[in-house]
Amino acid sequence: MRQNRTHTLVVHGCLLLAAACVLPAQAQTTPTGQDGRSTYLPEYFSDTAPANAYDMVLRLPGFTLVEADADVRGYAGASGNVLFDGTRPTSKRESLSGLLRRIPARSVERIELIQAGTPGVDMGGYPVLANVVRRSEASTELALEAGMVASPNGWTAPQGELEYGRRWNEQALDLGLKLAPELDDDTGKGSIVEQEVGGDSVRSDWDTRTTKRKEEASASWRRPIGAGQLSLVGAARAEYTHTDGTISRGDGDDQISRAPETSRETVLGARYVLQMRGRTTLEMMASRQRADIDNVEESYEGDDEERFDEDGRSGESIARLDLTHATSDTLAFNASIEGADNFLERDNRLLENGLVVEVPGSQVRVTERRIEAAVGLTWQPADDWTLEAGMRQEKSDLAQTGDEDLERRFTYPKPRVALRWNPDDANQWRLSISREVGQLDFSDFAASASLEGGTVSAGNAQLKPDSSWRTAFSWEHHFSEDAAVTLGWTHDRISDVVDRVLVQQGDEIFVAPGNIGDGRRDTLWLDLSVPVAVLPTARIRTTALWRTSQVTDPVTGQARGISEEKPFEGEIEFTQEVASLRLNWGILLEHLGERETKYRYDRVTRESEDAGWTLFAEHRMGEPWRLRAEVTDLFGRDFREQRWNWDDTRADGPVADTELRKRVSPGTVSLTIRRSVGG
Numbered sequence: 001m002r003q004n005r006t007h008t009l010v011v012h013g014c015l016l017l018a019a020a021c022v023l024p025a026q027a028q029t030t031p032t033g034q035d036g037r038s039t040y041l042p043e044y045f046s047d048t049a050p051a052n053a054y055d056m057v058l059r060l061p062g063f064t065l066v067e068a069d070a071d072v073r074g075y076a077g078a079s080g081n082v083l084f085d086g087t088r089p090t091s092k093r094e095s096l097s098g099l100l101r102r103i104p105a106r107s108v109e110r111i112e113l114i115q116a117g118t119p120g121v122d123m124g125g126y127p128v129l130a131n132v133v134r135r136s137e138a139s140t141e142l143a144l145e146a147g148m149v150a151s152p153n154g155w156t157a158p159q160g161e162l163e164y165g166r167r168w169n170e171q172a173l174d175l176g177l178k179l180a181p182e183l184d185d186d187t188g189k190g191s192i193v194e195q196e197v198g199g200d201s202v203r204s205d206w207d208t209r210t211t212k213r214k215e216e217a218s219a220s221w222r223r224p225i226g227a228g229q230l231s232l233v234g235a236a237r238a239e240y241t242h243t244d245g246t247i248s249r250g251d252g253d254d255q256i257s258r259a260p261e262t263s264r265e266t267v268l269g270a271r272y273v274l275q276m277r278g279r280t281t282l283e284m285m286a287s288r289q290r291a292d293i294d295n296v297e298e299s300y301e302g303d304d305e306e307r308f309d310e311d312g313r314s315g316e317s318i319a320r321l322d323l324t325h326a327t328s329d330t331l332a333f334n335a336s337i338e339g340a341d342n343f344l345e346r347d348n349r350l351l352e353n354g355l356v357v358e359v360p361g362s363q364v365r366v367t368e369r370r371i372e373a374a375v376g377l378t379w380q381p382a383d384d385w386t387l388e389a390g391m392r393q394e395k396s397d398l399a400q401t402g403d404e405d406l407e408r409r410f411t412y413p414k415p416r417v418a419l420r421w422n423p424d425d426a427n428q429w430r431l432s433i434s435r436e437v438g439q440l441d442f443s444d445f446a447a448s449a450s451l452e453g454g455t456v457s458a459g460n461a462q463l464k465p466d467s468s469w470r471t472a473f474s475w476e477h478h479f480s481e482d483a484a485v486t487l488g489w490t491h492d493r494i495s496d497v498v499d500r501v502l503v504q505q506g507d508e509i510f511v512a513p514g515n516i517g518d519g520r521r522d523t524l525w526l527d528l529s530v531p532v533a534v535l536p537t538a539r540i541r542t543t544a545l546w547r548t549s550q551v552t553d554p555v556t557g558q559a560r561g562i563s564e565e566k567p568f569e570g571e572i573e574f575t576q577e578v579a580s581l582r583l584n585w586g587i588l589l590e591h592l593g594e595r596e597t598k599y600r601y602d603r604v605t606r607e608s609e610d611a612g613w614t615l616f617a618e619h620r621m622g623e624p625w626r627l628r629a630e631v632t633d634l635f636g637r638d639f640r641e642q643r644w645n646w647d648d649t650r651a652d653g654p655v656a657d658t659e660l661r662k663r664v665s666p667g668t669v670s671l672t673i674r675r676s677v678g679g
Contacts, residue, residue, distance in 0.1 A: 361459015
């Protein structure tokens with residue numbers, strides 16, 4: 001409890017400091033046009049000398065970048081909140097931050113902030129979208145970035161990126177190669193203390209390291225065809241992960257584990273946008289994704305040996321059609337239909353001393369065919385009021401074969417109503433009520449294991465998606481055209497909460513993902529972007545989120561929070577441009593006060609971590625050269641995991657023993673140099 005209070009004091013202190021350092025300004029008119037778009041020209045960003053569109057988007061007041069969620073099946077609910085020349089990326093698996101970084105700042109003609117209710121724009125459920133509009137003049141651009149990243153624990157790795165872009169006759173070609181190493185947060189040295197209630201404690205030294213290497217090659221091309229524009233995209237990605245761990249108990253029975261993992265993915269996508277007569281736009285898109293994974297984890301302790309093999313494939317094919325029509329400046333209609341075909345195959349095996357342990361979900365194939373149709377309208381009855389209303393209908397057929405054969409069908413109506421009020425140029429109020437349906441993670445149908453952590457999870461063929469009625473309310477206030485704050489509150493009434501349940505096979509008992517009944521969740525969030533009062537060309541961006549949830553525990557029957565939900569998440573970023581030195585520098589504080597609790601039938605686990613920080617500086621050496629240095633958590637970052645274990649279930653008697661895992665993750669230092677030519 002003392003650590004939690006310390007986290008709270010630190011977090012609130014940082015937020016108060018951020019608020020105290022800002023420049024108080026009188027409300028002024030933001031650059032908002034008659035059609036609900038705020039336009040920001042390159043001159044607006046010139047004082048920070050941005051290198052690319054990503055730097056520019058981060059500067060937008062009242063806007064927070066939301067990445068596309070590749071784990072969400074389908075396209076409608078997975079897209080992020082950034083448009084490129086008025087359209088979304090062709091594939092949801094393209095990183096928005098990566099796409100933005102590939103657009104040099106000099107290639108940006110303007111950036112628009114599009115408010116909900118703008119006629120003819122499908123907001124995808126977001127209150128604000130950023131639209132990056134690129135210059136149409138012919139140009140050729142080439143950029144090469146190379147560098148190294150290192151850690152005090154002796155790990156070093158090269159990193160690099162190559163980008164090529166050409167625009168001519170309304171056509172565009174973009175190519176990219178990327179190599180990105182990573183030292184995972186799971187890396188570190190520490191200790192494990194196991195304490196029997198009323199008995200002795202045993203302390204072990206703990207040393208673990210997880211490294212990743214990500215490789216990517218991508219290409220995109222777009223050109224006019226007829227009255228529309230065709231975009232094609234293709235990408236191949238690979239990620240290599242390796243984990244080594246040692247738990248030294250001092251009695252010679254050390255636990256040694258190793259886990260190499262390889263995953264590969266290919267993505268192909270196409271989009272055609274047709275501007276029809278009047279104010280009618282037709283968009284057609286299709287994408288195909290395939291991935292495979294090969295994972296082996298081995299653990300040795302004295303004469304005991306455990307091994308978990310994971311071999312699998314997955315894929316998703318999507319086709320979508322969108323139609324928007326604006327009958328006037330105040331009324332617009334939209335309709336869409338989307339079909340998706342998904343599958344996941346897993347052939348997993350758990351061995352203990354050479355003998356197979358039957359874990360539910362070890363051999364499984366899951367397929368889903370899903371279709372969603374939607375209609376909606378946007379109506380502006382007055383200059384300061386906008387109403388959005390829509391209905392989506394989702395139907396899906398889910399089939400599973402392997403350890404258990406099962407077929408199920410789900411149908412969900414998903415209505416949504418949203419209201420926006422702009423009483424003046426400085427304030428905006430938003431209210432929405434909607435029904436949301438969660439997306440099942442197909443990997444929850446398959447068995448999984450973490451041998452070093454001592455956990456084995458079964459798959460659950462009976463799992464179904466959660467659904468909720470959501471009420472969202474927010475207020476956005478602009479102090480000036482360069483400063484804004486947004487406060488929001490969201491309330492969810494949830495059915496079929498997905499948590500952890502007990503699954504039994506023979507004499508073995510396992511924990512597995514499962515539905516545990518109804519629950520609720522309340523979320524309060526704050527976004528602040530302002531200049532600093534005492535320093536020229538300096539800014540602070542603050543994001544904070546407070547969350548509470550409640551569900552009835554299926555083991556004890558008592559109320560508790562939903563597993564793995566963090567009560568608080570926050571970050572603060574300070575940046576400053578020093579024009580005389582051609583230098584941009586800043587510091588990012590993140591993971592402020594983060595902790596989470598996990599519940600299973602025989603264990604409660606609480607994880608917490610100290611705040612992380614990254615100090616960066618980027619120096620411009622002439623027009624084409626940029627040198628960037630980053631230092632992250634150089635003096636280490638503390639992680640803590642407390643476990644309370646029961647002999648049977650949490651409803652049967654007191655705690656039997658506890659386990660405290662503590663480690664310090666080393667920081668990293670990176671240095672990159674970038675050379676760009678063309679324009």
